[in-house]
Amino acid sequence: xxxxxxxxxxxxxxxxxxxxxxxxxxxxxxxxxxxxxxxxxxxxxxxxxxxxxxxxxxxxxxxxxxxxxxxxxxxxxxxxxxxxxxxxxxxxxxxxxxxxxxxxxxxxxxxxxxxxxxxxxxxxxxxxxxxxxxxxxxxxxxxxxxxxxxxxxxx
Numbered sequence: 001x002x003x004x005x006x007x008x009x010x011x012x013x014x015x016x017x018x019x020x021x022x023x024x025x026x027x028x029x030x031x032x033x034x035x036x037x038x039x040x041x042x043x044x045x046x047x048x049x050x051x052x053x054x055x056x057x058x059x060x061x062x063x064x065x066x067x068x069x070x071x072x073x074x075x076x077x078x079x080x081x082x083x084x085x086x087x088x089x090x091x092x093x094x095x096x097x098x099x100x101x102x103x104x105x106x107x108x109x110x111x112x113x114x115x116x117x118x119x120x121x122x123x124x125x126x127x128x129x130x131x132x133x134x135x136x137x138x139x140x141x142x143x144x145x146x147x148x149x150x151x152x153x154x155x
Contacts (some may be wrong), residue, residue, distance in 0.1 A: 041145075042149060045142065045146070048142070049138060049142060052134055052137070055134050056131035056134045057131075063123060063126075063127030066123060067124055070116060070119065070120055071120070074113065077112070078109055078112075078113075081108075085105040089101055089102060
């Protein structure tokens with residue numbers, strides 16, 4: 001049996017979460033002054049970190065997908081509106097009337113596009129804040145977990 005700097009006895013086979021380490025590696029690990037590690041705790045800690053990052057990434061991907069779908073919807077509406085205005089302009093007897101209709105259509109379309117851009121940027125900003133909050137909550141929670149993981153375990 002080897003003795004650590006803290007005065008606890010540990011065997012080469014059981015010092016690390018009760019799992020055996022065969023041969024020279026186990027003997028070398030038993031001679032170290034490292035406290036026993038809770039491997040399940042470390043694995044759980046890392047799983048929570050991964051889950052928080054995955055949730056934040058899902059939030060951002062969902063936001064990007066919604067923005068892309070909204071852009072596609074606006075393009076389709078604009079394209080359909082353009083065909084409608086071309087048909088209407090063809091039936092207007094005077095060039096002044098055609099220019100007035102085209103001007104009104106462009107003004108309406110520009111207003112819709114600015115509104116859509118604002119809507120998408122607000123949605124992305126909101127999702128970014130939500131994703132940052134998820135990561136922030138995990139960082140705060142992980143600090144407490146690290147304190148507990150750093151404490152030596154009784155063998």
